[in-house]
Amino acid sequence: MKKGLFFALLGTLCYSTMLLCSKLTKEVPSEILVFFRSLVCVILVLSLIWKNKVTIKTSRIGLHVTRSICGFLAAYAFFYASKHMPLVNALLLFNTTPLFIPIIVFLWHRNNISLTRTVALIGGFLGIALILKPNFSFCMTASIMGLLGGICAAFSHTAIGPLSKTDAKETILLYFFIGALFLSAIPTAVNWQPIGDVKLWYFILLTGIFSGGFQYFMTKAYSLVKAPYVGSILYFTVAWGAIFEALIWQKLPDIWTILGSLLIIGGGIFTLFEKEAKPAIVEEK
Numbered sequence: 001m002k003k004g005l006f007f008a009l010l011g012t013l014c015y016s017t018m019l020l021c022s023k024l025t026k027e028v029p030s031e032i033l034v035f036f037r038s039l040v041c042v043i044l045v046l047s048l049i050w051k052n053k054v055t056i057k058t059s060r061i062g063l064h065v066t067r068s069i070c071g072f073l074a075a076y077a078f079f080y081a082s083k084h085m086p087l088v089n090a091l092l093l094f095n096t097t098p099l100f101i102p103i104i105v106f107l108w109h110r111n112n113i114s115l116t117r118t119v120a121l122i123g124g125f126l127g128i129a130l131i132l133k134p135n136f137s138f139c140m141t142a143s144i145m146g147l148l149g150g151i152c153a154a155f156s157h158t159a160i161g162p163l164s165k166t167d168a169k170e171t172i173l174l175y176f177f178i179g180a181l182f183l184s185a186i187p188t189a190v191n192w193q194p195i196g197d198v199k200l201w202y203f204i205l206l207t208g209i210f211s212g213g214f215q216y217f218m219t220k221a222y223s224l225v226k227a228p229y230v231g232s233i234l235y236f237t238v239a240w241g242a243i244f245e246a247l248i249w250q251k252l253p254d255i256w257t258i259l260g261s262l263l264i265i266g267g268g269i270f271t272l273f274e275k276e277a278k279p280a281i282v283e284e285k
Helices: 001-022 030-052 061-084 087-094 098-110 113-131 140-158 169-190 198-224 227-233 236-248 257-272
Strands: none
Touching: 001 198, 001 227, 001 236, 030 061, 030 169, 030 198, 061 140, 061 169, 098 113, 098 140, 113 227, 113 257, 140 198, 169 198, 198 227
C-alpha cells in the first residue's frame, strides 16, 4: 500500500509542475496546449510500448473511451471555470475530485467509505479552503462547471483500477492520450495561433512530459491501492503549488496557508493508519 501511495505522491508533484509550466505559457490558448500536451504524451507512451514490447490490444475499449472523454471534459470544465470566476475558486472546485472518488467507488463497486478515509478527505478539503480562502460569490454556471470537472476527473481516476486488471499501464495511458488528442484537435484547428517564441515551445514540451509523468505514476498507484486512498494524496498538489510560489515568486505562505498545508499532508498520512487495502481491481459484472 505504501508503495502505491508513494507513486501517487510523485504523481502530485508531476501534476503541480505541469500546472507551473502551463502557467508560464499563458499566451498559448488552452485548447492548443492540451493538444500538444497530448501529442507529446502519445509519443512518450509509444516509446515505452516499443521498449517494453507491450501489446495495445484491449477488450475494454468502451471503458477506455469513456475515461478519455471524462478526462477531456474535466480539463475543459476547469478551463471554463477558471475563465469565469477567480482562479482560487476554480482550483478549490477542481480539487473536489478526491471527495467524489469515494462516492463513485461506492456507487460503482459498492465499497464502503470508512471513517478513516472520511476524516482524511474532510481534513484535506478544509486545508484547501484555508489555503485558497475562496470568495463564494461567483457565477453559478461557472461553479457548476467546476464541480462537473471534479466529478469527471474522479471517474477518470477511478476507471484506472478496473482497466489495470486486463491492460498494461502503457496501454491505459496510450488510449487516454490518443482520446484527448483527437478530442482537442478540432478546437485547436479552429482557434489556431502561430507560436513564434521558442521559450513557449520549451514550456509546452515540459507540460507534456510532466503530464505524462502524472498519468504514469497515478496509473501505477491506482493499480496498487484503492482509489479513495490515492484520492487523499491528491491534496498534496496544493501544497506543492504553495512551495513553487515561495521559491519562484518569493510569495511566502501566511499562517492560513501553513495550517492548510498541514491539514492536507496530515489527511494523506492519516490514511496510512488504516488497514492495508487490496489493489483497486474488481471483477467486472
